[in-house]
Amino acid sequence: MLKKLEQSVLGKNLVDLLFDLVGGGIFAVSLDVFIAPNNIAPGGVSGIAIIFNYLFHIPIGLFSLLLNIPILLLGMKVIGRGFLLRTLRTLVISTIMTDYVAIYLPTYTSDYLLATIYGGVLMGLGLGIIFLRDSSTGGTDILGRVLLYRFPQVPLGQMIFAVDCVILVASGIVFESLETILYGLICIFVSSKLIDVVLYGANTGKMVLVVSDHSREIAKVVLEQLDRGATFLKGEGAYSNREKEVLLCVVARDQLHSLKKIVRMVDPRAFLVVTEAGDTYGEGFRPMSDDPL
Numbered sequence: 001m002l003k004k005l006e007q008s009v010l011g012k013n014l015v016d017l018l019f020d021l022v023g024g025g026i027f028a029v030s031l032d033v034f035i036a037p038n039n040i041a042p043g044g045v046s047g048i049a050i051i052f053n054y055l056f057h058i059p060i061g062l063f064s065l066l067l068n069i070p071i072l073l074l075g076m077k078v079i080g081r082g083f084l085l086r087t088l089r090t091l092v093i094s095t096i097m098t099d100y101v102a103i104y105l106p107t108y109t110s111d112y113l114l115a116t117i118y119g120g121v122l123m124g125l126g127l128g129i130i131f132l133r134d135s136s137t138g139g140t141d142i143l144g145r146v147l148l149y150r151f152p153q154v155p156l157g158q159m160i161f162a163v164d165c166v167i168l169v170a171s172g173i174v175f176e177s178l179e180t181i182l183y184g185l186i187c188i189f190v191s192s193k194l195i196d197v198v199l200y201g202a203n204t205g206k207m208v209l210v211v212s213d214h215s216r217e218i219a220k221v222v223l224e225q226l227d228r229g230a231t232f233l234k235g236e237g238a239y240s241n242r243e244k245e246v247l248l249c250v251v252a253r254d255q256l257h258s259l260k261k262i263v264r265m266v267d268p269r270a271f272l273v274v275t276e277a278g279d280t281y282g283e284g285f286r287p288m289s290d291d292p293l
């Protein structure tokens with residue numbers, strides 16, 4: 001249904017708006033019901049907004065929007081005009097949801113840990129839904145891209161993590177509690193996992209590269225026992241200058257152990273590389289036609 005609706009410009013904009021409303025609403029609930037009432041500042045612009053809300057009673061959504069505007073303008077050259085406009089739309093919607101809708105819901109302050117976990121789950125769920133439409137709530141990821149543009153030698157992940165750590169430490173000082181920092185870390189971890197679940201779902205696997213002189217024997221056993229396809233890639237040893245066949249195979253997570261056993265059984269001297277296959281389509285996995293986006 002979404003694919004049919006997206007065939008027109010108006011339909012695509014309506015779908016984008018729907019995802020922003022749902023994602024922004026869930027994100028707002030995480031802040032107003034679980035995170036902010038328990039003085040948890042999970043990094044990012046939202047964390048800064050929670051701190052300022054505690055100190056000066058500035059609305060969380062409004063402060064996040066105002067703080068994000070200069071960040072977005074600063075990063076316009078890096079993120080592009082289209083992404084900038086989509087993010088501004090998402091920010092306005094999430095601001096309305098946070099300051100004028102979810103704020104009237106009852107808050108949960110009975111158990112710090114439960115509030116942290118459920119707040120992180122809802123935050124990750126809301127952000128994941130927003131990310132599905134190639135939008136964002138701004139914040140440290142945009143700032144990280146700007147810093148990466150200025151300092152390309154520093155990994156982006158380290159930049160974002162450093163900024164979040166500063167915000168977490170600041171929250172511990174403001175709220176005068178070491179637990180605030182620890183629970184904030186838990187919230188960040190949980191939300192990041194939920195974002196991955198929303199973006200990639202259970203449609204994940206492991207990509208395996210096998211360098212062996214017996215790659216065809218390994219492939220035969222994989223086909224017979226695991227019912228997985230395989231691909232032969234042409235390679236050449238840098239030291240030996242010998243041509244080699246590199247076996248490429250994608251398996252489900254629960255099949256990785258069996259694949260390792262097969263490789264070990266056929267060729268104990270094989271060289272094995274295992275990486276994440278974040279989103280996998282095709283035979284044995286989800287068909288491309290099943291992707292709603």
